[in-house]
Amino acid sequence: MRVALIIPLLFGVITFISSGCATNNEPEAVSEFSELIWQDEFDTDGPVDPDRWTFDLGTGEAIGLPGWGNNELQYYTDRPENVRVEDGMLHITARQETIENSSYTSARILTRGLFETTFGRFEASIKLPFGQGIWPAFWLLGDDSGGTVIWPQIGEIDIMEYRGQEPRVIHGSVHGPGYSAGAAITARYTLPQGRFDTDFYIFAIEWKPNSIKFFVNDIMYNEITPDDVTGEWVFNDNTFHIILNVAVGGTFVGPVSPQTPFPQTMQVEYVRVYGWDG
Numbered sequence: 356m357r358v359a360l361i362i363p364l365l366f367g368v369i370t371f372i373s374s375g376c377a378t379n380n381e382p383e384a385v386s387e388f389s390e391l392i393w394q395d396e397f398d399t400d401g402p403v404d405p406d407r408w409t410f411d412l413g414t415g416e417a418i419g420l421p422g423w424g425n426n427e428l429q430y431y432t433d434r435p436e437n438v439r440v441e442d443g444m445l446h447i448t449a450r451q452e453t454i455e456n457s458s459y460t461s462a463r464i465l466t467r468g469l470f471e472t473t474f475g476r477f478e479a480s481i482k483l484p485f486g487q488g489i490w491p492a493f494w495l496l497g498d499d500s501g502g503t504v505i506w507p508q509i510g511e512i513d514i515m516e517y518r519g520q521e522p523r524v525i526h527g528s529v530h531g532p533g534y535s536a537g538a539a540i541t542a543r544y545t546l547p548q549g550r551f552d553t554d555f556y557i558f559a560i561e562w563k564p565n566s567i568k569f570f571v572n573d574i575m576y577n578e579i580t581p582d583d584v585t586g587e588w589v590f591n592d593n594t595f596h597i598i599l600n601v602a603v604g605g606t607f608v609g610p611v612s613p614q615t616p617f618p619q620t621m622q623v624e625y626v627r628v629y630g631w632d633g
Contacts, residue, residue, distance in 0.1 A: 388476035388561060388629035393466075396625045397445045403438060403464055410438075411463040411600075414455070427490070428604035428611065430457035438462035444624050449489065449601045451617040459611075463600035471498055471594040474631035477514060478559035478570075479599070484619035485552040488611030489519030490602040491621045493558055495595040507535035510589040512567060515558035518608045519615070522550040525558070527569035529579055533586020537606075540584050542569065542577035555624055563631050564591050599623060 395407050410433045415423035422428070429449060432438075437460055438447050449461040479493050494516070497509030511530040518524070528541035559570040567590065569577045581588040601621050604611050 386476075386629075387563065387632050389632055390630045391627060392472070392475065392630040393470050393628040394625065395445075396443075397440045397623065398443055400441050401439070402433075402435065403440060403445065407466065407469060408464040409467060409469065411465060414457060422605065423602070425602070425605040425607065427602045428457060429459040429461040429602055430454045431463045431600070432460050433462065434460075436460070438464060444622050445599070446620050446622055447491075447599060447601045448618045448620040449484070449603050459603040459617075461601045461603060463598060463602075465496075465596055465598040467496075467498075467596040468500075469596075470628075471596045472628065472630075473592070473594050474563050474633070476559060476561045476629040476631075477597065477627075478557055478629075479514075479626040480555045480557050480624035481515070482553075482555045482622045483517050483519075483522075483551040484601065484621055485519050485522050485550075486612065486615030486619055487520040488604050488608050488615055489619050490517070490605055490608040491519075492516045492598070492600055492602070493626075494598050496598060497589065497593040497595050506530075508532050508587075508589060510593055510595070511535075512560060512562070512590070512595065513539075513541075514560050514569070516607065517551060519552075519619070520608070520612075522552045525551060525571065527560070527577055529567060529584065529590070531584060531586055531589045534584050538585070540579055544569075544571050544574075544576040546571075555622075562590070563633055597626065597628075599626070 412431050414430055415421055447462045452460055454460055483491050493514045495512040499509045507530045513528040516526045523546040525544050526541050528539040530539045534540050557572050561568045565581055567579045568575050
């Protein structure tokens with residue numbers, strides 16, 4: 356796996372090599388991802404746009420994945436208390452309340468059956484919540500509508516995953532056959548200053564054949580290729596849909612702390628997808 360170099364300088368300043376930046380002596384590179392092919396700017400208050408988003412509901416038990424396969428504690432709903440558009444942004448809110456024997460509620464929205472594609476630049480501007488046991492994510496999942504190919508063979512690209520107890524760190528990962536769950540191919544990005552729960556940051560991937568690059572704002576912090584995975588590369592042929600959610604508890608973040616305050620909200624200013632020009 357290749358990760359961006361982190362170079363400590365005098366007084367603790369950290370410099371990252373930024374992708375796509377031009378000096379005064381060189382022309383700016385032409386983007387390979389220039390055409391905006393899908394977007395949601397969340398500019399109309401109310402429920403999410405049903406032409407863009409649908410919902411996963413419940414605990415996952417109905418599809419044979421109790422705890423959504425990760426020992427998660429929340430019950431997903433489509434209620435405005437858990438998911439709504441307000442003041443020009445999407446709010447996904449985890450609450451401490453009991454529904455159907457679950458002690459927490461939240462929401463998971465996705466574009467499955469409405470928008471799916473292969474390759475492109477996927478980006479979202481997000482302010483994250485905070486607290487031990489809070490697990491927000493912006494991710495892509497491969498198409499399984501035929502029912503004969505299942506996860507991890509369909510592939511998963513985690514553009515951004517975050518442990519609420521680590522407010523300066525996010526993770527970008529891929530899952531596939533031979534490198535799923537705890538064996539996922541992943542890299543961390545740590546903010547040199549600031550926190551992900553106090554401001555909006557742009558999380559993105561640039562995905563084309565045999566390459567997935569991960570970004571925070573304009574900083575590329577990792578690239579994953581077929582040489583980096585420990586099994587079959589499944590990211591060239593399948594179509595993928597977008598998912599946004601806030602989980603509570605689970606294997607990635609551990610138990611919820613009694614000191615974690617609720618409600619906890621992930622705010623999203625926009626989601627945009629640019630097609631690959633190759």
